[in-house]
């Protein structure tokens with residue numbers, strides 16, 4: 001698998017004008033890589049995930065390309081993308097737990113989905129069973145209605161369904177956020193096991209939760225206000241973050257084993273700029289403790305070490 005996203009620009013059409021949700025996003029994913037995509041609410045993570053599989057009616061592909069396994073995806077054309085969905089690129093959507101049809105038994109729903117792709121259910125039956133075993137679900141779930149499953153069971157079921165046709169790329173959007181901590185861990189490990197068993201060849205895990213991606217991701221990419229702020233291998237990002245926003249994000253994480261009775265966790269003061277008319281220059285500069293004159297110009301996203309890129313004048 002190889003994924004290359006170059007200069008991707010996606011807007012939302014609104015009555016007040018276009019919202020610049022993705023503004024020149026460039027990254028690549030290597031074969032077998034799990035990339036964690038983090039950033040605060042509204043930074044564009046879900047928009048990026050949706051752009052790679054199914055744009056909603058208000059989204060417009062304004063510029064840039066997405067190339068998966070050497071083929072440029074027709075991301076702006078929902079009908080043409082049909083051919084690629086589930087079989088080449090698949091998603092476990094945000095709120096996946098409520099995405100299942102409540103009036104269908106789960107087995108029937110899977111059968112209908114597979115047959116809608118012109119594939120005979122009998123040909124995937126054994127693989128379905130194997131994957132249920134892999135995520136720790138009893139095969140009897142196929143005979144149950146979604147309402148009869150717990151949140152974590154539903155989430156794992158959606159993961160099995162989304163990957164049944166062996167997509168090269170899987171996008172997992174906030175798959176653990178509605179779950180309790182121990183279920184979160186089980187779901188995160190199930191995700192990683194799909195990659196380890198080569199059922200998918202690359203994964204983008206979208207989350208607010210940096211500690212989750214720290215557990216399972218090979219690399220972390222940080223978004224800020226529609227742009228990429230930094231990308232690096234996970235251990236580098238955690239030990240040597242270079243963008244001031246990433247530094248603040250990492251330092252606000254609780255350390256495992258440390259008691260916080262005497263120490264207060266801090267957030268990052270202020271909020272990102274509106275994306276309706278984003279200001280020129282670095283979008284973090286109003287909140288940045290290191291901001292200086294040069295930040296009125298947009299910093300390029302440049303490689304400062306192997307596989308480590310950052311968009312900050314102070315980091316170059």
Ligand SMILES: Nc1ncnc2c1ncn2[C@@H]1O[C@H](COP(=O)(O)OP(=O)(O)OP(=O)(O)O)[C@@H](O)[C@H]1O
Pocket residue numbers: 012013014019021039040041042043044045046047048058208275
């Ligand atoms: N349907 C829409 N119409 C107009 N603007 C939208 C729409 N959906 C999202 N946006 C805007 O696009 C930007 C990116 O939103 P997006 O949902 O991708 O962010 P996110 O990082 O995934 O946030 P969250 O973590 O809260 O899901 C935000 O400024 C948001 O307000």
